[in-house]
Amino acid sequence: MESFTTLTGLVAPLDRVNVDTDQIIPKQFLKTIKRTGLREGLFYDWRKQKDGTQDPAFFLNQARFQGATILLTRDNFGCGSSREHAPWALLDQGFRCVIASSFADIFYNNCFQNGMLPVVLKADEVLAIMKDVLATPGYQLTVDLGNQTVTTPDGTSFRFEIDPFRKDCLYRGLDAIGLTLQHEATIAAYETRRKAEVPWLFADLPS
Amino acid sequence: MAAQTLFEKIWESHVVRAEPDGTTLLYIDRQLVHEVTSPQAFEGLKLSGRRPRRPGATLAVPDHNVPTTDRTLGIADPLSAKQILTLEENCRDFGITLFGMNDIRQGVVHIIGPEQGFTLPGTTIVCGDSHTSTHGAFGALAFGIGTSEVEHVLATQCLVQKRPKTMEVRVEGMLSDRCSAKDVILAIIGKIGTAGGTGYVIEYTGSAIRALSMEGRMTLCNMSIEGGARAGMVAPDENTIAYIKGRPLAPKGKLFEQAVQAWQQLKTDANATYDMTVTMRAEDIAPQVSWGTNPGMVTGVDQRVPDPRAMTDENQRQATVRALEYMGLIPNMPMTDIKIDTVFIGSCTNSRIEDLRLAANLVKGKSVATGVRAMVVPGSGLVKQQAEQEGLDRLFKEAGFEWREAGCSMCLAMNADVLQPGERCASTSNRNFEGRQGAGGRTHLVSPAMAVAAAVEGHFVDIRTWA
Numbered sequence: 001m002e003s004f005t006t007l008t009g010l011v012a013p014l015d016r017v018n019v020d021t022d023q024i025i026p027k028q029f030l031k032t033i034k035r036t037g038l039r040e041g042l043f044y045d046w047r048k049q050k051d052g053t054q055d056p057a058f059f060l061n062q063a064r065f066q067g068a069t070i071l072l073t074r075d076n077f078g079c080g081s082s083r084e085h086a087p088w089a090l091l092d093q094g095f096r097c098v099i100a101s102s103f104a105d106i107f108y109n110n111c112f113q114n115g116m117l118p119v120v121l122k123a124d125e126v127l128a129i130m131k132d133v134l135a136t137p138g139y140q141l142t143v144d145l146g147n148q149t150v151t152t153p154d155g156t157s158f159r160f161e162i163d164p165f166r167k168d169c170l171y172r173g174l175d176a177i178g179l180t181l182q183h184e185a186t187i188a189a190y191e192t193r194r195k196a197e198v199p200w201l202f203a204d205l206p207s
Numbered sequence: 208m209a210a211q212t213l214f215e216k217i218w219e220s221h222v223v224r225a226e227p228d229g230t231t232l233l234y235i236d237r238q239l240v241h242e243v244t245s246p247q248a249f250e251g252l253k254l255s256g257r258r259p260r261r262p263g264a265t266l267a268v269p270d271h272n273v274p275t276t277d278r279t280l281g282i283a284d285p286l287s288a289k290q291i292l293t294l295e296e297n298c299r300d301f302g303i304t305l306f307g308m309n310d311i312r313q314g315v316v317h318i319i320g321p322e323q324g325f326t327l328p329g330t331t332i333v334c335g336d337s338h339t340s341t342h343g344a345f346g347a348l349a350f351g352i353g354t355s356e357v358e359h360v361l362a363t364q365c366l367v368q369k370r371p372k373t374m375e376v377r378v379e380g381m382l383s384d385r386c387s388a389k390d391v392i393l394a395i396i397g398k399i400g401t402a403g404g405t406g407y408v409i410e411y412t413g414s415a416i417r418a419l420s421m422e423g424r425m426t427l428c429n430m431s432i433e434g435g436a437r438a439g440m441v442a443p444d445e446n447t448i449a450y451i452k453g454r455p456l457a458p459k460g461k462l463f464e465q466a467v468q469a470w471q472q473l474k475t476d477a478n479a480t481y482d483m484t485v486t487m488r489a490e491d492i493a494p495q496v497s498w499g500t501n502p503g504m505v506t507g508v509d510q511r512v513p514d515p516r517a518m519t520d521e522n523q524r525q526a527t528v529r530a531l532e533y534m535g536l537i538p539n540m541p542m543t544d545i546k547i548d549t550v551f552i553g554s555c556t557n558s559r560i561e562d563l564r565l566a567a568n569l570v571k572g573k574s575v576a577t578g579v580r581a582m583v584v585p586g587s588g589l590v591k592q593q594a595e596q597e598g599l600d601r602l603f604k605e606a607g608f609e610w611r612e613a614g615c616s617m618c619l620a621m622n623a624d625v626l627q628p629g630e631r632c633a634s635t636s637n638r639n640f641e642g643r644q645g646a647g648g649r650t651h652l653v654s655p656a657m658a659v660a661a662a663v664e665g666h667f668v669d670i671r672t673w674a
Contacts, residue, residue, distance in 0.1 A: 031272065033289065074522075079402065082352060082353055106437060163230060165226045180367065186224050186232075200465070205263050
């Protein structure tokens with residue numbers, strides 16, 4: 001997995017609450033058997049107007065937000081389905097970091113599996129940055145995972161919280177499965193003990 | 208020993224090891240797999256040369272993409288066909304049990320787990336699907352995961368998890384006539400909001416919950432995720448044990464007796480505390496209808512469409528304006544004035560035999576209103592077979608409902624069952640997000656009884672007083 005240390009990049013604003021994963025990537029794009037190439041489906045229905053043409057008011061269609069690597073949004077981002085296609089589509093579009101006032105649990109988890117950093121800032125901080133992003137062409141933020149800060153162009157820093165274990169894995173780009181497999185002996189010992197306690201859970205399914 | 212909640216008992220019995228910050232390596236007893244969220248997980252195993260640790264602890268089934276019409280004709284959409292074929296190949300290559308598209312046991316993944324006795328109390332169950340919370344109805348810790356985590360569980364039978372907080376949702380009293388588990392969970396989500404349960408596991412308690420059938424408890428736990436909670440659970444009792452007994456994959460004989468003894472210990476201790484408690488009175492719960500574009504935007508059928516002008520919270524006001532525009536609804540109109548043109552009875556929320564019995568019983572001798580398209584999609588091949596043996600299919604067909612093959616169908620419209628732009632559907636499914644049932648489609652979440660009444664009348668009616 002790609003590591004995440006610091007990122008300075010253009011910020012794209014999605015000024016909505018409760019953005020669900022059905023909006024991030026609609027179902028017709030879930031029929032793929034690959035993780036890549038999902039950018040086409042990102043916010044597919046919101047990119048278009050009723051007549052099917054591109055909506056110039058939607059941020060992804062605006063020249064000033066092309067090349068953005070940080071998405072700024074509001075409460076409960078990524079609610080709904082568990083589809084990892086949501087972070088895959090964001091990554092494919094070039095986003096490495098999503099900043100929001102809160103996230104749904106499964107989406108938040110899924111970001112870490114893909115070298116992507118979800119940052120939770122306070123609602124008033126998000127709103128203040130949102131205002132500046134909309135008012136300032138070329139607005140950039142610096143996200144520093146090591147110091148757990150988001151810094152604005154005028155030097156204001158906001159601190160964010162993150163679990164130490166998750167932080168370490170993302171910072172070093174560790175392979176989560178490889179890490180778990182280092183504890184193979186502990187897993188095997190657990191299984192031996194449980195097999196005696198709850199033997200009915202260890203019968204294999206008939207194939 | 209300190210008093211523990213049901214969740215804490217299950218969590219602690221599955222801790223393999225813990226990091227200093229509390230991050231836990233949690234053992235996963237069972238995994239369910241479907242075709243949409245698994246191909247990249249199997250690809251990952253192939254690329255890294257890893258094998259499943261316990262292939263015999265995983266059960267796979269295609270459900271999202273399967274056609275609900277004549278399956279001997281195959282699948283028209285080549286991408287859907289490819290995804291299902293990929294699942295078949297992966298299961299064969301990795302030695303995983305699969306109920307294929309033409310197996311009578313095929314169905315929606317969250318229907319077949321309980322139906323087969325794969326879902327058992329006290330277990331940890333995961334699936335690359337957010338509605339895995341359904342299985343919590345048996346007193347299991349069951350939650351949805353992403354595809355990378357599907358791969359993680361296949362390779363290690365473990366997951367790295369942070370311990371969630373606990374929330375008790377207590378519902379006391381007696382539900383009104385014809386009100387059901389669906390109305391209870393919609394009312395709960397209406398109260399706590401779609402993010403109210405974020406970071407929590409919910410345990411549903413109280414006399415109204417105890418009185419629910421296993422099917423009702425599954426409906427309840429199924430939509431925990433719509434309240435933001437990854438998992439919801441109900442402590443196992445005699446109903447749970449009676450439901451499991453004799454199912455194909457349930458333990459048998461002495462092993463069953465031993466299991467029952469363990470399951471009887473699975474309840475929250477008298478002095479245990481939750482991080483948060485929400486209480487409701489069952490008598491206060493009217494039949495629910497969602498009016499907006501998330502499941503928290505819901506109200507009683509005897510109410511009116513909300514008026515954004517009356518809202519003081521600016522976020523809520525903006526979200527309501529946007530939702531009403533998408534839904535094509537006028538503030539303050541009575542919910543019963545909302546006319547529908549499509550009815551969908553199905554999904555992992557409401558497609559079990561009890562749902563179909565109740566719906567068929569209500570539809571007996573009536574017919575679907577002119578201009579309304581109504582369909583019933585059973586949750587599994589076995590549910591369909593059972594319904595046909597009981598003659599329920601005839602009742603539906605005589606009333607003008609389409610009677611389909613089992614699958615996810617119009618709950619998320621990945622197969623051919625899709626709403627057209629502007630079409631308005633009374634749906635027994637779980638999500639009313641924009642475009643969920645088809646781009647531009649408008650979804651109203653309701654119980655099976657409410658869906659039947661809407662099909663017959665062409666608009667929503669209060670099922671409590673419907674003749």
